[in-house]
Amino acid sequence: MSTLHEFTTWEPLLHVLRSAHSATPGALGGHVAGRIGTHAYSMPMPWGTMFTMHGQAPDAADRRPEFDAVQRVRRALAQADTDGVSFVAGMSPDGPAVLHLLDFGPAVEAEVSGPLPGALLLVEGAVPEPWRRLPDPVPGAKLSPAADPAALESFLRERLPDAVGATEAELAEAEARLGVAMPDELKALYRVTRARWEDWNDDYESAMRVANVVGCQLLPLDELYIADAASRWSQWRFAAMEAEAVDTRSDTAVQGLVSSPGWIVFGHWDGDRLAVDLTPGPGGHSGQVIVLTREESIGAGLIADSLTQLVLPGRRRRNPRGRADDAPSAVAHVNSGSLRSVEAAAHPALEVLSIGLWEGEPFSLEPVVDLPRLRTLRAEPGTLADPLEISRLTGLEFLELCPQDWRVLLDADAVPRSLLAAGIQVRNDVDPLPVVDLANEILARWDRPLVTRTTLEGSLDPVA
Structure with a gap:
């Protein structure tokens, strides 16, 4: 039996994380999140997000407790025959701790360098x-x-x-x-x-x-x-x-x-x-x-x-x-440092439209609605004048939006059914739990396996 879902397996790692963030009790919005994998792990530490590959220990001797705690979780991963798990922890100086373990399952690509879900695979076996x-x-x-x-x-x-x-x-x-x-x-x-x-x-x-x-x-x-x-x-x-x-x-x-x-x-x-x-x-x-x-x-x-x-x-x-050199590009980037309008990006051979950081008025997607080869749309928060225009892009295979724009599409039941995969665009320091809830809502529309959450509660020794 795997010990992955036992609080004692994670207790040393929680001690390391709480000690690292004891000077900033409100760090990361009251949560600490990371991912432990068989070949790499990542978690936020005061000196920056820790990320190591291939099981190598950190160089500094004073970080040996961190590596030992990670190895303890990795042994449990091996017992469970799984490649990795994301976690979200809430800890109190008085001792109580709540740990959420996230198993992305077969319908979500894991992000090796962070706890957030990657692309949502809406059609089994589909490739770009x-x-x-x-x-x-x-x-x-x-x-x-x-x-x-x-x-x-x-x-x-x-x-x-x-x-x-x-x-x-x-x-x-x-x-x-x-x-x-x-x-x-x-x-x-x-x-x-x-x-x-x-x-x-x-x-x-x-x-x-x-x-x-x-x-x-x-x-x-x-x-x-x-x-x-x-x-x-x-x-x-x-x-x-x-x-x-x-x-x-x-x-x-x-x-x-x-x-x-x-x-x-x-x-x-x-x-x-x-x-x-x-x-x-x-x-x-x-x-x-x-x-x-x-x-x-x-x-x-x-x-x-x-x-x-x-x-x-x-x-x-x-x-x-x-x-x-004079052939139109199949990939167009609209942002402050590149093309400055969707109209400038639109041509019959366009396949990928990426709307990046922009401080002006949000864009309409009207110029690309009838393009025959457009299959990918990625848009930064606040760049779309009307997210519902996406429903008119009937050939989309991949769509990456911020949670607010996804909310508009989901509430209107306007998510294009042509999608094969989807992405949720958020910063790495956000709480993964609401993102997972949104991911599950999208996955459910395609009757795909959901991300499962296991909640463990326990107590750490009070901070002296």
């Missing part, structure tokens, strides 16, 4: 539109003139004479698992080395010699995979704001996508993944080598027209071509 896009067909796509499987294989055998290559049966097995035919260059590479650690006798230097010859750290043949949407997961509230890279120009070498059934990942370097691209853009070549960087969850860059060009000496690397 860019994550659903498939590559456009390019029937005229051809191999690069630089592609030469025979020359590639000959070069690799000369440089890696002791390598253990894959058999034809192993190559066929890899193709069956991937569900796509491997290009001849990729098969030539793995005929020379199948890149298994056991073939290198678990010797790191041997592996790096292969990496230096090939130009990247190779995945073993049986670990090749397709760069699908799941392999580039991103939280909804960030993914819903993406659009720019999806806009593929007519002369672009790499299609601006999140994923493709024709992207075969075969290697990596410094966290970036290399893939052979079988679904190039109109200006590219079938079998070109692209990079999926760790900094981005959408789009890819071109680094070589072929594996031969990547590996052989004197290779020439190319840079990806981006969106034309």
Whole structure:
């Protein structure tokens, strides 16, 4: 049985928090809130919000009680087989304490760095539109003139004479698992080395010699995979704001996508993944080598027209071509430092509208009501003249508003039914409990699992 919902599990952490805030009894509106996860935790402390990753202890010795208290909760999380829990605590110097534990459940994305709920997943399994896009067909796509499987294989055998290559049966097995035919260059590479650690006798230097010859750290043949949407997961509230890279120009070498059934990942370097691209853009070549960087969850860059060009000496690397400078942006930011009206943001290709800090008159959404591709709206508090205009945006997938604007929509039963996910825009220092109540009201409209709250009451030793 897990001890997660026992007051004694949390008692040391409550002592730490009460001691830290004893000089400011009214801190954070009378509550202290945070989140404890298996890999990170965050909670407000006098020196700022404490946030540590990967279970590492704070450096200062006098913060050992804090870390020990967190570890006590983490052990309970492991017992409960859950990744994390948010908490809201009210404590008195005289001893009484009330602790609310929030389990976000499967319909809410947790915010790693805070106690508030993240995006509300209104439709099970739904992902933002860019994550659903498939590559456009390019029937005229051809191999690069630089592609030469025979020359590639000959070069690799000369440089890696002791390598253990894959058999034809192993190559066929890899193709069956991937569900796509491997290009001849990729098969030539793995005929020379199948890149298994056991073939290198678990010797790191041997592996790096292969990496230096090939130009990247190779995945073993049986670990090749397709760069699908799941392999580039991103939280909804960030993914819903993406659009720019999806806009593929007519002369672009790499299609601006999140994923493709024709992207075969075969290697990596410094966290970036290399893939052979079988679904190039109109200006590219079938079998070109692209990079999926760790900094981005959408789009890819071109680094070589072929594996031969990547590996052989004197290779020439190319840079990806981006969106034309005069093309309208699919993402528009309206605020004091950017576009200064919704009218200026409106055009048929607009997908994402973000209305930020603004001190002037609030905006009407009338200019974007009939836009065919608008799918995301985010608006800061006080920026909308009439939140009910949102009901006319019938193609919205993601909507992020402050609680006051959500209240207007909910009371009028005017929340767009097209939504796949939603966000509640609040500061990190607000009381999470009213935010959770609002989140549950939204989730209930879609008959989704609610955030559950467990209240624990106990007593701490009085402050001396």
